[in-house]
Amino acid sequence: MKNPPKLVLFSDLDGTLLDHETYAWKPAQSALKRLAALRIPVVLTSSKTACEMKVLQDDMGLGHWPAIVENGAGVIGLPDANPVETYSDLRKALDRLPRELRQAFHGFGDMTVEEISTLTGLPKEAAQRAKARGYSEPGIWSGSDKALAKFTSALAEESLMAQHGGRFLTLSFGQTKADAMQTVIDALHAEITLAxxxxxxxxxxxxNADMGVIVANRHRPTPPLLRGEKEGRIIRTDAPGPAGWNDAVHGILDRLGFAEGQTLNG
Ligand SMILES: [Mg+2]
Structure with a gap:
């Protein structure tokens, strides 16, 4: 039999590989085991910091693969893949902004662990890991919309961009999840990608992936029809979270010709 193509898998965490409410991933264990036996890279992709990500990677036995952190602002496990500008460069640039603009932004670096814990609902230890930034700075904007426009253009002069995501305004040097994904694809010589x-x-x-899976999440509105969905390049799961993840990954591995129980050399 012809060898199946070199597959690399990218996965979101919350509501996808982790249950929306309990954060459990065990319902996906059988598919994760099959991927491990085939040595197919599982690249976790999320807004989490490297510190938060490493805890999860170790728990799932994925610590030897790269992961995309801070919404694409950084990649762990690929030493050469990261932007030259660091979190401390970002903080220095932020402090160079005019005082009235700077004061209206309260970043994680300006907050105590207790403040972050109250704001996010994370326990103190987890808040500590969320505060350990590598490449981007989430924060609260307390100024007017007009001042925000000035803030954004002052940031741009420092090569920084600001993105709204839920309640936080996150500052970064502009690398997106899609950029980080391309970096990982190149580094791992992927022939086919699944996200x-x-x-x-x-x-x-x-x-952007060759194959995509929308994992059902009853806590969110039904997603619109995505590009590639009509052609079957993107599918939706019936089961939510890790159970849906498990079904979809097994189905796709079967379709690509990876036999059940097959290992890389088997
Ligand atoms: Mg999610």
């Missing part, structure tokens, strides 16, 4: 996600911030990743 899984549940929310609008994953849809570009799903559309």
């Amino acid at each position: 899984l996600g549940d929310a609008p911030n994953d849809f570009a990743m799903l559309e």
